[in-house]
Amino acid sequence: MTSTSKKKLLIIVAALGIVAGSCYGIYAWKDAHSDQGKQISYTAFMEKVNAGGIAKVKIAGDQINAVGKSGEKFQLFLPAGAELADTLVAKKIDFSSNPAASEPKWFEISIILLVALFLVMVLKRYGGVGRSKARIIDCSESLTRFNDVAGAEEAKAELLDTVEFLKDPAKFSALGGKMPTGVLLVGPPGTGKTLLARAVAGEADVPFFSISGSEFVEMYVGVGASRVRDLFAQAKKAAPCIVFIDEIDAVGRKRDAAVGGGASDERDQTLNQLLVEMDGFAVNSGIVVLAATNRPEILDAALLRSGRFDREVTVGAPDIRGREAILKVHSKNVPLSPEVDLMVIARGTPGMSGADLANVVNEAAILAARSNKDFVEMLDFDNAKDKVLMGAEKKSMVLSDKSKLSTAYHEAGHVLVAKLVPGCDPVHKVSIIPRGRAMGVTLQIPEEDIYCYTKEMLLAHLKVLMGGRAAEEIIFHTTTTGAGNDLARATDTARKMVSEWGMSRAFGPVAFGHQENTDGGGKKGFSDSTALEMDNEIRSIVTTCYADVRTLLEENLDALERLTQELVVKETLDAAEIDTILGLTTADDAANASCCAAA
DSSP: OOHHHHHHHHHHHHHHHHHHHHHHHHHHHHHHHTTOOEEOOHHHHHHHHHTTOEEEEEEETTEEEEEETTSOEEEEEOOTTOOOHHHHHHTTOEEEEESOOOOOOHHHHHHHHHHHHHHHHHHHHHTTTTSOOOEEEOGGGOOOOGGGOOSOHHHHHHHHHHHHHHHOHHHHHTTTOOOOSEEEEEOOTTSSHHHHHHHHHHHHTOOEEEEEGGGTOOSSTTHHHHHHHHHHHHHHHHOSEEEEEESGGGTOBOOOTTOOSHHHHHHHHHHHHHHHHHHTOOTTOSEEEEEEESOGGGBOHHHHSTTTSOEEEEOOOOOHHHHHHHHHHHTTTSOBOTTOOHHHHHHTOTTOOHHHHHHHHHHHHHHHHHTTOSSBOHHHHHHHHHHHHHOOBOTTOOOOHHHHHHHHHHHHHHHHHHHHSTTOOOEEEEEOSOBTTBSOEEEEOOSSOOSOOOHHHHHHHHHHHHHHHHHHHHHHSSOOGGGHHHHHHHHHHHHHHHHTSOOBTTTBSOOOOOSSOTTSOOOOSSOHHHHHHHHHHHHHHHHHHHHHHHHHHHTTHHHHHHHHHHHHHHSEEEHHHHHHHHTOOSTGGGGOHHHHHHO
16 A cells, blocks of 8 residues: 555544544434423422323433423422332323433543544644655756856766756667666765756756755654655656755665664665665666765765666866856856956865855855945955955954964964975965954965875975964963864874875875774774874874974074064955065065075
């Protein structure tokens, strides 16, 4: 029996319960009131009996219902101790006697009605619990096209085959070709995976079923599998179509027999049903499953095998030309000043995703509107970029002179190390105005997109992170909690250098992976003794970098003081101002420590 049939049956049962309860209440009420007549006293009743005016009597407990010879009805109550039966027999009056009549069972009736009402409410809430929660967008509503997706040219090219297949499945089957039944979109958050899926549906002009992986799983075992069946049953009726499962890692995680519990059982059943449905497609059935995730490494191997998700399309962060195209898409309805150069903005936003860039354009428009401008200017984009990268300024937060000076030394330490150590990303701006959760911010922006980091670049990054704490310790002979985030990031980078990237002399080119396996087993991929050696190596890398930074800053205390004092006065310094303070004229001079020391 299908979930729909069960729902209809339960509704019928609930309705019959309500009807039965209502009928019982009406019958009980009629039964209790059917023999009621004129209320008379016992004395008057006995006078009528002695006079021969009573034809019939019905006694129920202490209640008497009588009918006169004229048809008139009477009702009274028998007094305690009164004897009536002998008198009625002597007068030859027809009478009957029953136990006391029960009162209408209103309590039982109320219970029946409340239970029936509760069943109706439960059916309304959970009657469709096994139905798919997918949002269906038909052809007329699929307005997204590939032109609306910028910065993902390679991904769009890979998805063109899917579009052609959905438009004309017979074209491929005629030559014996079999199109992939599933395409997995992989990439970090905000890179446009969902938008790409919508664009495929729009280009192919087919219905689009959209659902999140978490919407399959409920606390009730078997519900997720039922929803998967219902989703694909709807898709088969609407074929050709696209089924899009966002965040599929919520339901497609690797199965582990060692992990028990209802939640795990429900997730495994849901995954098993998904595997069955995807494997049961007929050749060129017209259904394409698109799924998105930013954690492909935790997906079950059975889900990724050929015949299910045949293709994996990587949707990464856009390059400089992609960022410019994304900015053009999001700013097409924004009035821009003639001075605005989107390429300059794109060059200063490496690593940003499409969602980040959309946020920059939106924030710039808001800042311009707040200043009552008719156009969005380049300054608005610069401020918006800083807000997205560093957080909003907390101008209402007033720092004491001591806290302000400590923050200035901390940020000056970051800046000076970034200027002195070769291989560091250029410093774009430094500020001691509190932003977000930080008391101060040093913003570094690489000159070009970086896709692979060398060991030297990572060590330089570690040293910049250590610069703030080292400056505080040199000047104040103590440390503060302000360096907590810097230390956490430095330790994480050092751990990856040792365990994942093979950049440790102690272990060589060996990758140990994460501390915990991703298959859910919770076991380490290495022994406890190896873990201890790794901890020692991580500590050695971090402390060595810290010692080098202390020495570097101690040799350039004059430059540190100049940067700090200017920060205290101006609160924010850009790249040009920093170079002027340090006596640098070109970017190449920034890598020369002797220039800084002599300034």
